[in-house]
Amino acid sequence: xxxxxxxxxxxxxxxxxxxxxxxxxxxxxxxxxxxxxxxxxxxxxxxxxxxxxxxxxxxxxxxxxxxxxxxxxxxxxxxxxxxxxxxxxxxxxxxxxxxxxxxxxxxxxxxxxxxxxxxxxxxxxxxxxxxxxxxxxxxxxxxxxxxxxxxxxxxxxxxxxxxxxxxxxxxxxxxxxxxxxxxxxxxxxxxxxxxxxxxxxxxxxxxxxxxxxxxxxxxxxxxxxxxxxxxxxxxxxxxxxxxxxxxxxxxxxxxxxxxxxxxxxxxxxxx
Amino acid sequence: xxxxxxxxxxxxxxxxxxxxxxxxxxxxxxxxxxxxxxxxxxxxxxxxxxxxxxxxxxxxxxxxxxxxxxxxxxxxxxxxxxxxxxxxxxxxxxxxxxxxxxxxxxxxxxxxxxxxxxxxxxxxxxxxxxxxxxxxxxxxxxxxxxxxxxxxxxxxxxxxxxxxxxxxxxxxxxxxxxxxxxxxxxxxxxxxxxxxxxxxxxxxxxxxxxxxxxxxxxxxxxxxxxxxxxxxxxxxxxxxxxxxxxxxxxxxxxxxxxxxxxxxxxxxxxx
Numbered sequence: 245x246x247x248x249x250x251x252x253x254x255x256x257x258x259x260x261x262x263x264x265x266x267x268x269x270x271x272x273x274x275x276x277x278x279x280x281x282x283x284x285x286x287x288x289x290x291x292x293x294x295x296x297x298x299x300x301x302x303x304x305x306x307x308x309x310x311x312x313x314x315x316x317x318x319x320x321x322x323x324x325x326x327x328x329x330x331x332x333x334x335x336x337x338x339x340x341x342x343x344x345x346x347x348x349x350x351x352x353x354x355x356x357x358x359x360x361x362x363x364x365x366x367x368x369x370x371x372x373x374x375x376x377x378x379x380x381x382x383x384x385x386x387x388x389x390x391x392x393x394x395x396x397x398x399x400x401x402x403x404x405x406x407x408x409x410x411x412x413x414x415x416x417x418x419x420x421x422x423x424x425x426x427x428x429x430x431x432x433x434x435x436x437x438x439x440x441x442x443x444x445x446x447x448x449x450x451x452x453x454x455x456x457x458x459x460x461x462x463x464x465x466x467x468x469x470x471x472x473x474x475x476x477x478x479x480x481x482x483x484x485x486x487x488x489x490x491x492x493x494x495x496x497x498x499x500x501x502x503x504x505x506x507x508x509x510x511x512x513x514x515x
Numbered sequence: 516x517x518x519x520x521x522x523x524x525x526x527x528x529x530x531x532x533x534x535x536x537x538x539x540x541x542x543x544x545x546x547x548x549x550x551x552x553x554x555x556x557x558x559x560x561x562x563x564x565x566x567x568x569x570x571x572x573x574x575x576x577x578x579x580x581x582x583x584x585x586x587x588x589x590x591x592x593x594x595x596x597x598x599x600x601x602x603x604x605x606x607x608x609x610x611x612x613x614x615x616x617x618x619x620x621x622x623x624x625x626x627x628x629x630x631x632x633x634x635x636x637x638x639x640x641x642x643x644x645x646x647x648x649x650x651x652x653x654x655x656x657x658x659x660x661x662x663x664x665x666x667x668x669x670x671x672x673x674x675x676x677x678x679x680x681x682x683x684x685x686x687x688x689x690x691x692x693x694x695x696x697x698x699x700x701x702x703x704x705x706x707x708x709x710x711x712x713x714x715x716x717x718x719x720x721x722x723x724x725x726x727x728x729x730x731x732x733x734x735x736x737x738x739x740x741x742x743x744x745x746x747x748x749x750x751x752x753x754x755x756x757x758x759x760x761x762x763x764x765x766x767x768x769x770x771x772x773x774x775x776x777x778x779x780x781x782x783x784x785x786x
Contacts, residue, residue: 250618259775261684265536268629269586272611272622284775311614315540331617338609340543343582346602347521351543358539359771366769373676380648405644405683412676412683413532498637500630504530504555 251279251302251310255295255325257355260284263315263335270311278311287355292321296328303329317353365415372411372418379419380404385436388419393510394440395420396433396484397447398476399467400457402494402502406447409499410506428479433487445506446484446491451477453495522550522573522581526566526596528626531555534586534606541582549582558626563592567599574600588624636686643682643689650690651675656707659690664781665711666691667704667755668718669747670738671728673765673773677718680770681777699750704758716777717755717762722748724766 252270254263260282270278279302283295302310315335316322326332336351344351360366378384379391381404388394393410395403395418403420410416427434437444449457451474458468466472484491492505523541525534531553541549550573554566573581586606587593597603607622615622631637649655650662652675659665664681666674666689674691681687698705708715720728722745729739737743755762763776 248618259769259771261771261775262536262539265533265539266610268533268536269606269611269614271629271631272588272624273615273618273620274623275620276618282775282778284779311617317543331614333610333614335540339537339604340540343540343602343604344544346582347519347544347547349544349546352545353543356772358542359769360542361767361769361772370676370770373679377648377651377675404648405641408644408679409683412680496632498530498630498632499641500530500532501627501632504532504553507553508555 247275247277248308249277249279249306250308251281251306253281253283253295253299253302253310253312253314253330255283255286255312255314255316257287257316257318257321258284258357259359260315262358263313266313266333266335285355286316286325287318287321289321289324292325295325299328299330317351317355317357319353368415369412372415373408375417375419376407376411380407382421382434388436388440390417391419391440391443392417393506394418394437394444395447395506396423396437396444396489397491397494398423398449398454398473398480400454400461401447401449402499403447406494406499406502406506410503413503414507416507416510423480423483425476425479428476428483431483431486433483441487441489443510444487444489445509446480446489447494447502448477448481448484448491449493450495518546518548519579520548520550520577521579522552522577524552524554524566524570524573524581524583524585524601526554526557526583526585526587528558528587528589528592529555529628530630531586533629534584537584537604537606556626557587557596558589558592560592560595563596566596570599570601588622588626588628590624639686640683643686644679646688646690647678647682651678653692653705659707659711661688662690662711662714663688664777665689665708665715666718666777667694667708667715667760668762668765669694669720669725669744669751671725671732672718672720673770674718676770677765677773677777681774684774685778687778687781694751694754696747696750699747699754702754702757704754712758712760714781715758715760716780717751717760718765718773719748719752719755719762720764721766 254260256263299310310330312330313333340351399422407418407420410418454473455470462468490509525531527534581601583601584604611622670693678689678691681689725744726741733739761780
């Protein structure tokens with residue numbers, strides 16, 4: 245079967261982020277080419293009309309009905325939206341209302357209930373982001389005792405984006421600290437990290453990938469050369485082995501995957 | 516009805532992030548106190564057994580059956596997991612398989628299909644994070660022409676976490692640039708921003724909230740004083756009004772909400 249085109253809409257009365265997260269499930273259908281469109285803040289008749297027009301247009305353009313993943317609390321608006329032909333996945337109908345029956349609790353239906361600023365977890369996340377930014381690349385030694393995790397690894401092994409993802413998504417305070425040829429020569433972790441061994445998690449990476457990442461930053465340097473990358477990685481893995489640090493390879497893993505692995509290894513503050 | 520306790524499990528053969536995102540929908544039930552537990556990488560009989568034990572324990576502990584939001588591709592493991600008593604929301608049964616019928620395409624069932632490193636969007640996101648970190652707080656003027664959006668506002672109005680969220684979640688290259696008393700005196704945007712007016716989005720904030728945020732950083736300073744915060748905010752809003760810059764108030768909005776607003780205002784590279 246040849247590749248078909250479909251438009252997937254994520255329509256919400258709030259940010260559309262929860263509905264949009266389900267967009268990841270579309271990756272299970274690699275033969276279909278999806279155009280993804282978010283329509284947040286759909287909380288009035290006029291906005292529903294607008295969304296309907298876009299659904300109708302997409303239908304005409306692709307010759308196939310669009311997929312609509314929707315989260316709209318107001319029952320009237322919800323019914324209105326569904327008047328045009330599309331394949332609807334309605335989070336209220338299929339998820340929230342049945343769950344309400346199970347919990348014997350009427351769900352809140354006002355817009356923007358998820359992803360609001362309220363709750364301790366939101367401020368934890370913002371604090372964790374400040375922490376990650378302030379403790380990136382070993383820039384300060386203060387407050388390492390507050391870290392939930394300290395990521396170590398050679399330069400460009402993926403420590404920074406992983407730290408930020410852990411902070412943004414989970415409110416985990418993640419510091420990150422580079423391991424350098426100086427440490428490898430001493431065959432020991434940087435002295436400042438002693439005493440935090442239980443919080444340390446290592447990232448490693450394959451040499452050719454590291455070479456390519458470093459070459460973007462400093463082309464034709466010793467730093468980026470394949471030989472140097474190989475040597476640093478071997479030294480770094482030996483050091484981590486000796487120190488008993490758990491680690492993961494970032495070469496073929498996304499920050500989401502690395503974070504899920506790291507969360508399993510460390511004590512989790514929120515869950 | 517008094518507040519009940521329930522445990523919500525997010526069980527996946529991959530990162531558990533898609534299933535976990537649905538956890539936001541639990542916010543629709545404020546009367547129920549949820550303990551949320553992620554169990555990623557559940558891709559073997561042994562791991563399913565382990566998850567089952569945790570479900571059974573949570574049931575005993577709360578006296579109520581747990582909620583289990585699950586995404587497991589392997590049909591046999593899926594059926595096995597559901598042998599113990601819980602309220603199951605099975606993303607394969609309820610979303611992926613029906614969607615496959617609509618698309619006339621068999622879904623991939625191997626673990627970790629979502630949130631893998633593959634695809635241009637992932638590298639766009641990583642590049643955008645580097646961009647956001649490199650263009651935080653006006654630290655460099657190079658490459659502003661590559662920005663998808665330039666956030667402006669007074670110090671501590673929420674520019675940094677919003678930039679990082681836009682990058683991490685959507686692959687949007689967001690620079691951010693502080694507006695300072697010097698700019699207010701000149702009654703003009705920093706000269707470097709001229710020529711980018713179409714990309715600029717402003718953040719404002721209420722004075723008492725700004726005062727409290729700044730006091731955390733520099734207690735008892737003029738910088739943090741309520742009078743100074745009031746004056747800077749008024750000056751900043753006047754400047755943005757004069758320059759014709761759209762803006763949003765960050766006082767009661769999460770980075771998710773601010774980002775959804777900003778995305779509506781700017782041209783979106785990916786969607």
